[in-house]
Amino acid sequence: MSESPQPYRVLARKYRPQNFSELIGQDAMVTTLGNAIKRDRLAHAFLLTGVRGVGKTSTARLIAKALNCIGPDGQGGPTIAPCGVCEPCVAIAEGRHIDVVEMDAASHTGVDDVREIIEAVRYAAVSARYKVYIIDEVHMLSKNAFNALLKTLEEPPAHVKFLFATTEVNKVPVTVLSRCQRFDLRRIPAEKLAAHFGNVATAEGVQAEPEALALIARAAEGSARDGLSILDQAIAHADMEGSHGVKAAQVREMLGLSDRGAIRRLFGDLLTGDAQTVLRGLRDQHDLGVDPVAILRALLETVHGVTLAKVGSSDDPALSNEEREALADWAGRLSFAALHRLWQLLLKGHDEVVRASMPIEAAEMALLRVIHAAQLPDPGDLIRKLSSGEGVALSSPSAPASAPTHETVQQRFPESFPAMIDLLANGGKAHVAQQLHDYIGLIRYAPPALDIRPAKPMPSEFNRDLGAALKALTGETWEIASPDGPAEPTLLEQDQAREMAARDAILATPIVKAAFDAFPEAELLEYKAAVRG
Structure with a gap:
């Protein structure tokens, strides 16, 4: 009877690092950890942080191996180079070691999940040197769950090690960070990723163009897992196309990159x-x-x-x-x-x-x-020309007296944003002026440039219509934009604020205050500021 074929394993799982020498791009972390193991200065909790796919969970498993390896002869101790053949190494690699517990905090966020860990740490490891808890995406734990974990995390039993992994270390409470030895896993450089993907392609018996590998490495953005997933897809794409190996042109097409x-x-x-x-x-x-x-x-x-x-x-x-x-x-x-x-x-x-x-x-x-x-002149050249007197005068002696000069053009611009609104109101653009007054906050007024921020959703063509109205009244083309940035209150809001301040000032006068004290149900319906002669 023939054996059933083994199910296909994606490259990201098949080529997961099995020892620290296969962990690419994290040399500083490996050196620090190796020194700590040699000197028996192991922390009781480690926090591994970095972008997706740089090897946080893989590193946590390697640390679990390093702490629990007993060597081929069964007599070894903690080592930065676990043998990979002893029972603890094999069981941890296969995810079945009873003393190495992995938990995904994204799906176990509550205090009850953490309470199970707190209860279990009191008991010694069954067969390993250390009982290891690997908690992935630890930032997803609830506030109560973190608080429940703090005491155990600060004073855990000697046989327990905690390994936390997260992509968002800023969401981990400072009280937890201060109790962990932190390792920031770096983005893997593109050249190292490309070399790694080349080795994987060779191991898979696939030819790949160097440019194709470089494109995949660039698209991976420092993540080995993302890059291996793209390489997996590229190999499948090449097989479907019937081509020999992974070509750069196919990778571009697959990733939707421009030629x-x-x-x-x-x-x-x-x-x-x-x-x-x-x-x-x-x-x-x-x-x-x-x-x-x-x-x-x-x-x-x-x-x-x-x-x-x-x-x-x-x-x-x-x-x-x-x-x-x-x-x-x-x-x-x-x-x-x-x-x-x-x-x-x-x-x-x-x-x-x-x-x-x-x-x-x-x-x-x-x-x-x-x-x-x-096609516009360079600003530096323009400033030099203006400073030397070149190109400043727009009219010549033979030009008619009515020809516009630089000064007359500047005089067409209103001196302020409210003056511009008045110009629109008096120039037959009352509706646009009303909208500007009531619903638009000013960011920058530098005619003929205007940056504004609507206080409520406005018609998509509002900026265009405003520019057309201003050009008709000033004779100049205006650049209307709505960039990000703080804006002044609308003129309507400013009017209302002044009105409220005036009302508060009246209510604060002694005679009015005394009247309201005597008649609590009274209301100020209408008022007029007195004019002093």
């Missing part, structure tokens, strides 16, 4: 100011299924890459030789000021696209803004 060549062309068109070509390139990528946010992110990565190339520190392993040459060329032609402007414009566009209800349209407007800004 790097298309992004380079789009970036080049942005620099030349070819609006039609830029919009066509953006739409082509969108039609291929690439998210507009991903396109803006890729353009930001390009600007970042050019800037790093300009300072001489571009060493991204995911870059091809062609990309390196392109970045070096742009770095030689673009100033730092231009790169910083590009970064700010694209970053603003990226944030707008993330929040937009129409992402592709928002992306188009963002890229057109980049092109428009690229």
